[in-house]
Amino acid sequence: MSYLASKIFWLAAQPLSLAFFAIVLALVVGWTGRRRLQALLTAVSALILFITLYTSTGTVMLQALEDHIPRAAMPSAGPGCIIVLGGSFEAEVIAARGGLEMNQAGDRFVETLRLARTYPDARILVSGGDGSFSGRYAGDAAVAAQFFGSFGIAAERLIQETHSRTTFENVENTKSLLAENGLDNCLLVTSAFHMPRAIGLFRKAGLSALPWPTDYRTSGAARLALDFTQPSANAQLTTTALREWVGLLAYYLAGRTQTLLPG
Numbered sequence: 001m002s003y004l005a006s007k008i009f010w011l012a013a014q015p016l017s018l019a020f021f022a023i024v025l026a027l028v029v030g031w032t033g034r035r036r037l038q039a040l041l042t043a044v045s046a047l048i049l050f051i052t053l054y055t056s057t058g059t060v061m062l063q064a065l066e067d068h069i070p071r072a073a074m075p076s077a078g079p080g081c082i083i084v085l086g087g088s089f090e091a092e093v094i095a096a097r098g099g100l101e102m103n104q105a106g107d108r109f110v111e112t113l114r115l116a117r118t119y120p121d122a123r124i125l126v127s128g129g130d131g132s133f134s135g136r137y138a139g140d141a142a143v144a145a146q147f148f149g150s151f152g153i154a155a156e157r158l159i160q161e162t163h164s165r166t167t168f169e170n171v172e173n174t175k176s177l178l179a180e181n182g183l184d185n186c187l188l189v190t191s192a193f194h195m196p197r198a199i200g201l202f203r204k205a206g207l208s209a210l211p212w213p214t215d216y217r218t219s220g221a222a223r224l225a226l227d228f229t230q231p232s233a234n235a236q237l238t239t240t241a242l243r244e245w246v247g248l249l250a251y252y253l254a255g256r257t258q259t260l261l262p263g
Helices: 002-013 015-031 033-056 057-066 091-097 104-116 140-151 167-181 191-203 233-253
Strands: 079-084 124-128 158-161 186-191 208-216
Touching: 002 015, 002 233, 015 033, 015 233, 033 057, 033 233, 057 191, 057 233, 079 104, 079 167, 091 140, 104 124, 104 191, 104 208, 124 140, 124 167, 124 208, 140 158, 158 167, 167 191, 186 191, 191 208, 191 233
Parallel strands: 079 124, 079 186, 124 158, 186 208
Antiparallel strands: none
């Protein structure tokens, strides 16, 4: 239930949805003759849209997360295992069309593949179930066998955690698999902006993992400024950044992480 509630909440709370709801409310209160409130709601909607579409606010917010945790030093003997968090495959598209289709987070698996080929003794633990509302699709862990197998990675190296739908579940389910397989000295591969929340959860669970962020979406040199060149990209970056910051706050308030911004 909490998973569905979080999904529904985010559908309503993302910036473009908030702007839309503010406009709808402005129309409703306008019909009742409350002109001042209508003007306020219209201004709020316009402000949200302007910040989201025409400034670098989202880029800077995302960049702060990406810069927060750098890659760890690689162990001299290489990693004992590589943990990669799901969220990279387009499960619905794969179900309809076949093949292997990735989204923006596909770098997580590309980097894991590179590491797996560089360190052939490392096990690969893929954590990710079906995160859709319907629950009818194969999650990343299930698709991973086909992906890694296509590049000659032996099936016995792969450990699949197929049930998690959230980062919290990723960590809870991964903990038992690490213990069962006697794995330590592990790299944690996920998107750079997502690494603080993931590392915070690992530490709270008493797990040690070396952060190996990938899937960077900012240059590292962004500053707050007006940006009229890429409104759709700005909106996407703002949505991603706000979602991750809200997730950090929610996990901290729920006691799932020890600090608001794990480092």
